Amino acid sequence: MVHELPIVVRDLNHWFGSGDARKQAVFDVSLSVKRGSLTILMGPSGSGKTTVLTLMGCLRDVQEGSVTLLGEELNGASEQRQVMLRRKLGFIFQAHNLHDSLTAQQNVLMGLQVHGKGDNEVQRRAADHMLDLVGLADRRTYLPGNLSGGQKQRVAIARALVSGPQIVFADEPTAALDKQSGQTVVEMLQALGQQRGTTTLMVTHDNRILDLADRIVTLEDGRIVSDTAPV
Numbered sequence: 001m002v003h004e005l006p007i008v009v010r011d012l013n014h015w016f017g018s019g020d021a022r023k024q025a026v027f028d029v030s031l032s033v034k035r036g037s038l039t040i041l042m043g044p045s046g047s048g049k050t051t052v053l054t055l056m057g058c059l060r061d062v063q064e065g066s067v068t069l070l071g072e073e074l075n076g077a078s079e080q081r082q083v084m085l086r087r088k089l090g091f092i093f094q095a096h097n098l099h100d101s102l103t104a105q106q107n108v109l110m111g112l113q114v115h116g117k118g119d120n121e122v123q124r125r126a127a128d129h130m131l132d133l134v135g136l137a138d139r140r141t142y143l144p145g146n147l148s149g150g151q152k153q154r155v156a157i158a159r160a161l162v163s164g165p166q167i168v169f170a171d172e173p174t175a176a177l178d179k180q181s182g183q184t185v186v187e188m189l190q191a192l193g194q195q196r197g198t199t200t201l202m203v204t205h206d207n208r209i210l211d212l213a214d215r216i217v218t219l220e221d222g223r224i225v226s227d228t229a230p231v
């Protein structure tokens with residue numbers, strides 16, 4: 001089923017801590033994200049970007065308000081429903097969490113094996129195709145220790161995308177990359193949006209990639225303070 005608005009957030013509030021230490025980190029956030037778009041979440045350190053991203057990405061329980069992901073309400077969703085939903089999502093984080101003892105190809109295969117998709121040969125071909133797309137066809141058999149930071153990040157991206165997720169959540173995916181590699185990564189995500197309708201939500205401080213976004217949402221002190229489309 002195609003959802004033209006794969007992410008719909010309404011009146012989202014979130015608190016950390018309990019008792020006297022209880023502190024509100026997200027205030028009345030509402031946001032609808034169009035299918036196939038690339039949205040950047042910006043804002044100063046501590047403004048709530050990661051909290052909002054993890055709430056939308058089904059990585060943190062919704063306390064108050066509504067988050068609808070691919071048509072499903074997350075507030076009150078059972079752990080089982082959340083696990084099913086997460087299988088349709090891709091996650092790219094700055095600390096790429098590659099397995100050091102596995103080759104690039106084996107790391108990408110991990111992105112498929114958790115989904116149990118296809119047999120080994122089909123999975124291997126899909127992994128190789130993805131490595132090819134991120135420009136690492138000739139690094140397939142390399143261990144992460146023998147790859148540069150940018151190459152490792154591209155392996156992590158291949159792993160996140162190999163299962164064909166409908167939504168990709170990325171937290172600072174370009175932070176460790178030089179300008180060119182960062183640009184390439186974002187262009188890749190943008191192309192996926194156009195080719196496969198993949199929707200991307202990305203937290204970044206990286207001003208160099210802003211003009212590639214369809215939309216820039218800025219948070220300050222847990223609230224959306226601007227929501228614009230770059231010209």
Ligand SMILES: Nc1ncnc2c1ncn2[C@@H]1O[C@H](COP(=O)(O)OP(=O)(O)OP(=O)(O)O)[C@@H](O)[C@H]1O
Binds near residue numbers: 043044045046047048
């Ligand atoms: N696990 C936690 N326990 C308590 N407070 C937290 C927790 N995680 C985040 N916070 C607080 O919530 C607020 C928002 O944090 P968040 O990490 O979402 O901000 P951010 O915009 O992603 O920051 P950065 O750019 O530095 O990563 C901050 O005040 C932070 O201290």
